Amino acid sequence: MGEFTTNKEKVLQALSTVEEPDLKKDLVTLGMIQDVEVGVNQVSFTVVLTTPACPLKELIRRNCEAAIHEHLSPDVEVKIKLTANVTTTRHTGPLIPGVKNVIAISSGKGGVGKSTVTANLAMALHRSGAKVGIIDADISGPSIPLMFGAEDMQPTITPKDGKNYINPIRQYGIKMISIGFLTPPDSAVVWRGPMASQALRQFFADTDWGDLDYLLIDLPPGTSDIHLTLVQTVPVTGAVIVTTPQKVALADAIKGMSMFKQPQISVPILGVVENMAWFTPEELPDHQYFIFGQGGGQQLADKFEVPLLGQIPLVQGIREAGDEGRPAVMNTNPIVNDAFRDAAESLAQQVAIRNASRERTKPVEIQV
Numbered sequence: 600m601g602e603f604t605t606n607k608e609k610v611l612q613a614l615s616t617v618e619e620p621d622l623k624k625d626l627v628t629l630g631m632i633q634d635v636e637v638g639v640n641q642v643s644f645t646v647v648l649t650t651p652a653c654p655l656k657e658l659i660r661r662n663c664e665a666a667i668h669e670h671l672s673p674d675v676e677v678k679i680k681l682t683a684n685v686t687t688t689r690h691t692g693p694l695i696p697g698v699k700n701v702i703a704i705s706s707g708k709g710g711v712g713k714s715t716v717t718a719n720l721a722m723a724l725h726r727s728g729a730k731v732g733i734i735d736a737d738i739s740g741p742s743i744p745l746m747f748g749a750e751d752m753q754p755t756i757t758p759k760d761g762k763n764y765i766n767p768i769r770q771y772g773i774k775m776i777s778i779g780f781l782t783p784p785d786s787a788v789v790w791r792g793p794m795a796s797q798a799l800r801q802f803f804a805d806t807d808w809g810d811l812d813y814l815l816i817d818l819p820p821g822t823s824d825i826h827l828t829l830v831q832t833v834p835v836t837g838a839v840i841v842t843t844p845q846k847v848a849l850a851d852a853i854k855g856m857s858m859f860k861q862p863q864i865s866v867p868i869l870g871v872v873e874n875m876a877w878f879t880p881e882e883l884p885d886h887q888y889f890i891f892g893q894g895g896g897q898q899l900a901d902k903f904e905v906p907l908l909g910q911i912p913l914v915q916g917i918r919e920a921g922d923e924g925r926p927a928v929m930n931t932n933p934i935v936n937d938a939f940r941d942a943a944e945s946l947a948q949q950v951a952i953r954n955a956s957r958e959r960t961k962p963v964e965i966q967v
């Protein structure tokens with residue numbers, strides 16, 4: 600076997616035959632190939648993915664390797680480094696300059712596990728290597744502080760350029776701010792619409808978020824002023840709808856999703872997460888009991904022509920972890936971890952697809 604040498608151009612030519620499966624363009628055109636180095640019997644390069652939570656990363660790696668072997672030489676050693684630079688919904692404006700994507704997590708009705716899903720999606724995205732923040736805008740029951748064991752924490756204020764900035768709480772690697780941090784835990788303060796809307800605006804404009812790939816907003820269930828304030832304040836990358844499979848939940852979820860589609864709101868729906876999809880007892884991990892019915896999440900996704908991002912089982916450990924102040928993915932139950940990791944990867948994938956293909960959302964101007 601003779602020595603094989605090549606040049607960077609030929610490597611790029613070979614890699615221009617590899618398509619990014621979601622974005623349907625080749626990796627070179629998309630600017631995803633960097634740091635090409637060629638040596639004797641060896642090439643190395645970096646693939647810059649659109650998200651560290653990319654579910655297709657191993658497929659892309661294999662396809663790159665195969666393209667080099669096919670177009671250059673079957674004997675060359677291929678060294679591939681995978682990194683990610685999360686794409687952004689541009690025009691995030693001066694309000695939150697370092698935040699690449701704002702994702703609204705919503706539900707048609709209360710109690711379907713929206714906050715639980717938000718907390719665990721955030722942790723799963725963080726574990727993939729992304730920079731993640733949460734705004735808990737659920738005035739009906741701000742549960743994020745509790746779920747992160749942060750209910751006694753108080754955000755601090757730092758003056759900067761003549762303005763006071765709120766420093767988000769940082770817990771388990773996630774930056775977070777909650778309407779719950781602004782009221783004593785057991786107080787009976789009722790957040791009225793305008794006050795809550797004002798607080799939400801502050802969470803964007805007056806909070807020092809730094810650089811974030813994904814800022815998840817835990818919205819109140821149903822439809823409210825908060826939803827309107829959100830879309831009027833920042834461009835939202837998209838919304839995720841959390842539902843349980845039973846009929847009553849689905850009927851409310853349809854209302855919730857229709858709200859996002861109204862022209863004056865016009866937020867793209869990234870997909871559906873079906874929570875409590877089935878019950879799995881800890882001691883019988885292979886068993887699935889469809890106690891709330893079956894297939895509801897998929898039906899809802901089909902109706903709105905959006906993907907079903909994930910199905911989360913009803914597992915006692917998820918509830919216990921929430922009560923203990925550590926999102927369940929921090930424990931080692933593979934059923935729980937796999938379900939949330941898959942959902943987080945699908946979400947990140949949809950964000951990347953949207954950022955590559957759709958019109959950017961602009962804050963909505965409401966004529967009164």
Ligand SMILES: Nc1ncnc2c1ncn2[C@@H]1O[C@H](COP(=O)(O)OP(=O)(O)OP(=O)(O)O)[C@@H](O)[C@H]1O
Binds near residue numbers: 706708712915
């Ligand atoms: N997949 C699950 N398995 C077990 N328990 C769950 C699951 N999802 C949520 N729960 C539990 O159900 C309860 C309600 O969940 P959560 O507070 O997340 O709902 P929510 O939709 O955010 O409610 P709200 O309407 O108050 O905002 C919590 O006790 C939570 O721990």
